[in-house]
Amino acid sequence: MTKTVFFGTLTVAGLAAGLASAATLDDVKARGELNCGVNPGLVGFAAPDASGTWAGFDVSLCRAVAAAVLGDPQKVRFVPTTAETRFTALASGEIDLLARNTTWTFSRDTDLSMDFAGVNYYDGQGFMVRQDLGVTSAKELDGATVCIQTGTTTELNLADYFTANGMTYTPVAIQSNAEGEQQYLAGGCDAYTTDISGLASTRAAFADPENHVILPEVISKEPLGPAVRHGDNQWGDVVRWTLNALIAAEEYGVTAANVEDMAANSPNPEIKRLLGTEGELGAMTGLDNDWAKRVIAATGNYGEIFSATIGEETPIGLARGLNAQWTQGGLLYAQPFR
Amino acid sequence: MANAVDAPKDSFRLSMLIYDTRYRSLTIQVIVLMLFMAGAAWLVDNTVRNLAVLGKDFNFGFLGQRAGYDIAQRLIRYTNADTHARALLVGLLNTLLIAFLGCIAATILGVIVGVLRLSSNWLVARLMTVYVEMFRNVPLLLWILLVFTAFTEASPLPATFRVNAQTGEAESSMLFGLFAVTNRYTAIPDVLVERGLGSLALGPLSINLTFLAIVAVIAGSLLARRALLRHATAVQEATGLRPKTWWKSLLILILPIAVLLWALGVHLSVPAITGFNFTGGVNVSNSFMALWLALSLYTSAFIAEIVRAGILAVSRGQTEAAFALGLRPRRTMSLVILPQALRVIVPPLISQYLNLTKNSSLAIAVGYLDLRGTLGGITLNQTGRELECVLLMMLIYLAISLVISGAMNVYNARIKLKER
Structure with missing residues (x-):
């Protein structure tokens, strides 16, 4: 009471x-x-x-x-x-x-x-992966571990996209972009997903931005x-x-x-x-x-x-x-x- | 005596409510209660009215809507097409799992550390003192983050377990060929059943008959063993000689379950790396491991102190008397000291179990989706129903705590001093 x-x-x-x-x-x-x-x-x-x-x-x-x-x-x-x-x-x-x-x-x-x-x-939602992973399309991400910010539309889009394409993934729930960056760089996830502008901005802050690629698929509309x-x-x-x-x-x-x-x-x-x-x-x-x-x-x-x-x-x-x-x-x- | 008269009967006057000590405390209590209820009513009314002004209603309809998000660790079947209520249940089970495993580990560790801290071995006792002071004097959140960071930074990537095509060997190798500790999860073998018994559907719930059979057999074995021990005690009391029971109890415990497992065709499925991650086994996420370890270590420090206090509360004379009767130290501990110490230990232990359960909501720091993460995190955010979610969450935590506390009180009543 x-x-x-x-x-x-x-x-x-x-x-x-x-x-x-x-x-x-x-x-x-x-x-x-x-x-x-x-x-x-x-x-x-x-x-x-x-x-x-x-x-x-x-x-x-x-x-x-x-x-x-x-x-x-x-x-x-x-x-x-x-x-x-x-x-x-x-x-x-x-x-x-x-x-x-x-x-x-x-x-x-x-x-x-x-x-x-x-x-x-x-904007639109996309995926960023390490270049040495050899992935060139989001369709190749079956079974991957994906870092995702909770409480966002991207979280729901991600679930929809993998379901629609018949793929599975393991979500890693993160609270902020900084945490996502840290998890992604530590290898805690294979791919990081958020709005493409956010990915570009996150990548720009890396020590080695050239070793990370943003996949071509845009899986949502994000105005x-x-x-x-x-x-x-x-x-x-x-x-x-x-x-x-x-x-x-x-x-x-x-x-x-x-x-x-x-x-x-x-x-x-x-x-x-x-x-x-x-x-x-x-x-x-x-x-x-x-x-x-x-x-x-x-x-x-x-x-x-x-x-x-x-x-x-x-x-x-x-x-x-x-x-x-x-x-x-x-x-x-x-x-x-x- | 004939001339005795009744005391003059005071008629009740309103002022007596204040000036008469018989009524005064009651008056004050009634007034305070009324004020309290008026305050509560004002708060509720204010909230309802302000919610209406903001255009928000108060209803739990959102629980029936599609959740739309995925949860990595789930004990029951769940996909993003299920409802928010189901997601809540997944989170609740995750909370209960961590609380259950945490309480067990913390108790075992705590008892060991508490007893060892009283050891006559100087080094062991001091080491345990350091352990206790270290764990209980640093905030739990920091321990959780430290353990989590240790897991994610110090262990290898899953990809390093893959066999390199050129060199023909992998960078990292699995422990005993069964376990793989990676920076994302620990892959452990899964237990598969070849000839399962199917499951029984009861409305929304489905009961796994295989699991039920295993539980029943184990419970049966335990009961049989108890009967065996009771029989041994009866023989001992009648003849003074205790028959050997160890091989019989081992047989009773192991044989039935082994036969059942063989009949069901239970076998291990060893995880292997395919694609990005390990599959075929169970991947226990690092967030779970970190939370479980940190919660257990932290709480065990408190339990150790409770155990030490309980043991010290039993007077030294009891030990000396037991030694004088010729009991060895181990039997003295288990037959004389611990039963008496438990009376002191159990009540504060309940608080520690409650603390551990509620502290598990710190899971949010490492992204372990417990009740706080699903209902109080993602569901709250995606639906925007803050008040409903938080109230519901508080209610659930309250219910869990009351259940734990109730169960432990029953146990406490059984072991407490029987006064006749």
């Missing part, structure tokens, strides 16, 4: 925190800081650098939202969350925004009471995106349109370097509306009209973020692929700023 009461108290405390932040935008403004849930360490997406400053693809999105809402990309408190704790952290109000390689799925959107603000990376609590539409809009602003800025050629110049001199009305020199778009979301300008000045546009954190010039070396603009044959397509 005492235990139940204690647990009840905990739950209620957590829920009370969740309720307190029904209007997240006002809370964030009042607090002067954005609480952003990120991966505890996935190089290129979210990881603290040598000086302890968080950097990466997902981190940039947090900074962009902070720039839009608070006017300062540095006013972010990064909360490292594991695959298991992330949804609870969001539901309880511990974080305002979850930008953590989270796959947008039906049940998460509905049953878990989350809202996805969009897709910032189109990764930022998530917010369900029911707070205003806050959801702010995050959605911040992401759209980053994507649209790349489409229209607005960069961190030329954003001031574009705002002053661009003849294109869509750019004018985006950057706030024309119309009142900012006010409609509860922000000021310069919000998008601040975002782009702070983090650069989507393409700039991509190439600085995970692009082909970085050790992670991901090609744009599906994540190119729709005009370049990719899937990125920002809704019009009108």
Whole structure:
């Protein structure tokens, strides 16, 4: 009984925190800081650098939202969350925004009471193995031991894939990417499976990345995106349109370097509306009209973020692929700023 | 006496609830209980209302849904197409397995260490002191991680057992040709039955008749041996001479089960490396081994101290009296000291068993999927039902603990001092 009461108290405390932040935008403004849930360490997406400053693809999105809402990309408190704790952290109000390689799925959107603000990376699940294993296709992995992060969609995809292909495997349940990396390198598993971007990022941190191959099979669709609590539409809009602003800025050629110049001199009305020199778009979301300008000045546009954190010039070396603009044959397509 | 009158009968007044010592404690208890229940009701109500605001209902329907994930170690048939409830059962059995094996190993080790710590041999006694202090003064989690790391880092990859085509020999070789210790698991031979008796289906449960037959034969042998020993004791009491029983009891214990195993065609299936991993045997994962070893070693240190305390609680005079009667030290221990010491040992031992069982939930650190790993880990995450999963998990752990404690209390009642 005492235990139940204690647990009840905990739950209620957590829920009370969740309720307190029904209007997240006002809370964030009042607090002067954005609480952003990120991966505890996935190089290129979210990881603290040598000086302890968080950097990466997902981190940039947090900074962009902070720039839009608070006017300062540095006013972010990064909360490292594991695959298991992330949804609870969001539901309880511990974080305002979850930008953590989270796959947008039906049940998460509905049953878990989350809202996805969009897709910032189109990914798919793959396998990484040692080169000397001599495996060239995922179909040859029958009987293999596979490291898998628990509490993820990849865990379910893995089970489906092996069942569908009539193969068996031994799962090794791991809690974090760091643990998976350690187990995989120690030979605790033959293959490591997660989103291909995650594999590339993990491999980039190895001492001998050339001895590991990512198999060609992509066994699932993993649209990764930022998530917010369900029911707070205003806050959801702010995050959605911040992401759209980053994507649209790349489409229209607005960069961190030329954003001031574009705002002053661009003849294109869509750019004018985006950057706030024309119309009142900012006010409609509860922000000021310069919000998008601040975002782009702070983090650069989507393409700039991509190439600085995970692009082909970085050790992670991901090609744009599906994540190119729709005009370049990719899937990125920002809704019009009108 | 005739003029005795009854004491004036006080009529009951409300203020007496506070000022009358006959009622006061009752009043306070009732008030506290009401406050406590009001507090509990408020918490429950608040939780329900807040869950409703978050759009979450409270139901256990998810247990019937398809789980969709795989579990490496399972004692019953399970695939990813089974339900969350079945996954829960797999996890529960894994918890019970580790608790059962852990309690046995910890008890055996603990008794040995506890007795040896009282040894008159200086070196042995000091070594046991070091053992006890080392294990009980370092957090259990660190021991689990240390043992796990030792297994994964120090043992060879399964692939090194494969025979190299050029050199014609393998880098690593199996122990006695039966066991293979690798950095993922220990492959041990599997016991296969050629002519099984099939199984009996009883609704959702199916009972393996072969297993049942083996258990029945072993139980029968044990009963027969008990009868034999009782007969020997009766003869001893009547004639003063104890007939030799050792060869008879050996025969009773071994012959029936050997005949049964032969009749069933039981044989060993030796694991061999095929493809990525060993197959044909049973692969006992390192996470299980690490958890089992660490839990047993850690708890055995506490049990050793309990055993030592129990033995020291029996006065020295008992030993001297036994020696004076001409009993040898071993018989003194088993006939005089231990039966009396057990009365002191068993109650705290129950706590240690409960501790071990609950500590097994640290399995999460090495990825052993016990109840915490399945219901409280993957199921909780995939379904997002935190409250339901955690409450259910607490209920199950509570039930396990109460069962262990109940069983040990029965045992305690049997061995405690019979006062007449």
